[in-house]
Amino acid sequence: MYNSGVAVYLQVRQCFFRSIFVRKYNIGFGSPKVDVCSKCLQFSEKIKQASTLEEKATIITEQRLHKLRAKAFYKLLQEDDPKVLILSFDCQKNLPLPKIPDQACYFSMQINLYNFTVVIGNSKTMLTPETVKSFLWSEVDRRKSSNEIASAVFHTLSNHVFHDDVEIVRLMADGCAGQNKNCTVIGMMCGQNKNCTVIGMMCYWLHFCAPTCIKRIEIVFPIVGHSFLPPDRVFGHIEKKLRKTSTIVDPQKYFDIIKEFSSVLKMGKDYVVCDWKAESANVLKTPASWHFKLQKSKRIIISKTANGSVEVKGEPYYNSDVSVFSGICKRGKKIAQMKPKQLDVGRPVKPDKIKSISSL
Structure with missing residues (x-):
């Protein structure tokens, strides 16, 4: 909509427009998080409930170390x-x-x-x-x-x-x-x-x-x-x-x-x-x-x-x-x-399961 209303030399790419929109207007886009790390959730709740600045700083440091360890794994996965x-x-x-x-x-x-x-x-x-x-x-x-x-x-x-x-x-x-x-x-x-x-x-x-x-x-x-x-x-x-x-x-x-x-x-x-x-x-x-x-x-x-x-x-x-x-x-x-033996393929299905599937 923005590009269609301005001159050609003022048109921008979507990533640039999104960057300005998010950073200058403080409006973010995203979806609710699922399958979040249990420890990360634990750290977030502990930070909210911290009673002193020292306790909060300690928890934030532990949280940072936890995330750095996670990033170290991905460095090995990304290695070329x-x-x-x-x-x-x-x-x-x-x-x-x-x-x-x-x-x-x-x-x-x-x-x-x-x-x-x-x-x-x-x-x-x-x-x-x-x-x-x-x-x-x-x-x-x-x-x-x-x-x-x-x-x-x-x-x-x-x-x-x-x-x-x-x-x-x-x-x-x-x-x-x-x-x-x-x-x-x-x-x-x-x-x-x-x-x-x-x-x-x-x-x-x-x-x-x-x-x-x-x-x-x-x-x-x-x-x-x-x-x-x-x-x-x-x-x-x-x-x-x-x-x-x-x-x-x-x-x-x-x-x-x-x-x-x-x-x-x-x-x-x-x-x-x-x-x-x-x-x-x-x-x-x-x-x-x-x-x-x-x-x-x-x-x-x-x-x-x-x-x-x-x-x-x-x-x-x-x-x-x-x-x-x-x-x-x-x-x-x-x-x-070690001499592993080949196993047979095929196993019986319980009669109750066959009956249940047949009724669908």
């Missing part, structure tokens, strides 16, 4: 180094089958379709089917557990063409309260029941399958509540398209929509699932017996030694290395002894 290959991954929320506008769906049992997405590249990489891999399966195929996640990551690494100058593989995991150090990387677990499924798989890949140029693997966790990864952008595009689709009764419809934004890989057809959990439990120590505190680690680094063995360390900081490498195998066990 030819020696580092970055992979970020996350699970989309469960997709219901059937998806119909009938209000009975709210009370009915449905079959869940799972989408685990891996993005190859840093946060500035273009999201194309070549850089985005979506691993799809339903609860009719298998449940969502550490074996399925580990197998998808293993397939991605095993089929990626590495350049000779790549020395480090960096895995960026989600950091939400329900997934940090358990669901996506350490294994799809509940509560405090942690295992080392994906770490065991990564040790196996580095020992047997990794190109000779790969020296180490880094698994990086963000500050909980500050984890917006490239897969979340993919999920946003998918969900925007799904909102315009009121009825989906065939999983192929989901596949076609997701295929617009990524390369779709179907379980049992395009990739297999192996029992990484059993092999990791058989060869590796329990995390409580490791030489570092898993819960406090922001980075888990896996390195190949000169004699071909694999060592691991956990770093509590993003930019400082204070820990030492050591083995995490049980006494008398080696990574070379």
